[in-house]
Amino acid sequence: MFKYEQVKDLNDLELEVYNYIMRHQEKVLEMKIRELAEGSHVSTTTVLRFCKKMGCNGYSEFKVKYKMYLNEVPNQAKKEDIRVLVNFFYRADSEEFNKQLDEVASLIYYASKVIFLGIGSSGIVAKYGARYLTNSGKVAQYIDDPYYPVPAGFYDGAVIVVLSVSGETGQVMEQLRRFIRFNCAIVCLTNSETSTIAKMSDVCLTYYMPIDRVQYGDLTTQVPVIFILEKIGKKVQHLLQDIEIV
Structure with missing residues (x-):
């Protein structure tokens, strides 16, 4: 279901x-x-x-x-939080979702540079994504500072992988606008395809987890994001090794 x-x-x-x-x-x-x-x-x-x-x-x-x-x-x-994840993994096994993963892996494979972008908890996960992709053989870097300078020409042709649970973080959207001006391809991992960041992106991978915000921050699970990043990393590794992606 x-x-x-x-x-x-x-x-x-x-x-x-x-x-x-x-x-x-x-x-x-x-x-x-x-x-x-x-x-x-x-x-x-x-x-x-x-x-x-x-x-x-x-x-x-x-x-x-x-x-x-x-x-x-x-x-x-049987616990509700486990059921939510079980449901995500069920959806992630679909043919359409895997086609999107293949598209992202191909973009990254051919990119001159790969940048993971996020702030807060998403910034921490962005750092993990950059390291995991580098481990696969494709060097990547991460930006967790929304005011990090984006000099003209340096990021031309890069793939920007932006992480945002809400897809509505103002500082991230402003940073994305700078990258878009330099002809970067934008891939987003966010909770809803209807968010602003999703609409700014060339490819959007969505996981649809229940939002869990508390007084001091956001407790929405990042497990699906980690799963998606690792799947992408492995698919890129297969491309680098000329192994057919199943």
Whole structure:
């Protein structure tokens, strides 16, 4: 359930329904459609559109299929946070998602320079992504300072891999605008395809995890981002070694 192609097709309001379901998985089974709509801060019509995009004729059919899906999750993966990740790995196994990974790997393989860009927690993961890709044989660097200078000419033809959970970080968007002026290809890893950074990018890899913000920061899991970065690194390594990507 929740195939990559289906989740990718959701609009902003429908994503609110999806995120609410991911955060309250068992609870949703006991909720009426109006209760789910109120909890997601959307209309019942939006909930019905969401159900239709999930391949269901209505809310009742959705609940039946959703219950079957939850029962199929392995016993060791019964906690809600584990279920969310299991669902991501299920989506990431789709043909469309793997085609996007291949496209990104090809861009990186032919790039003169590869720069990973992010701030805060995403900056830390950007540093890991640059090191992992360098380990694969393609040298990369990272920028975790949004005010890092972008001199004309130096980054021409580079691939910029930008990491942002929200896809709406102002400093990152301003940095991206500088790179775009120098004919850089932009690849983003973000939580939603409808975000501003996603729309600024040439290729967007999305993972659709429930947002978990707290008083002192963002606790949204970065596990899918690490997974995506490692998959890209391995695919680039295969290209460098002239090994066919399966």
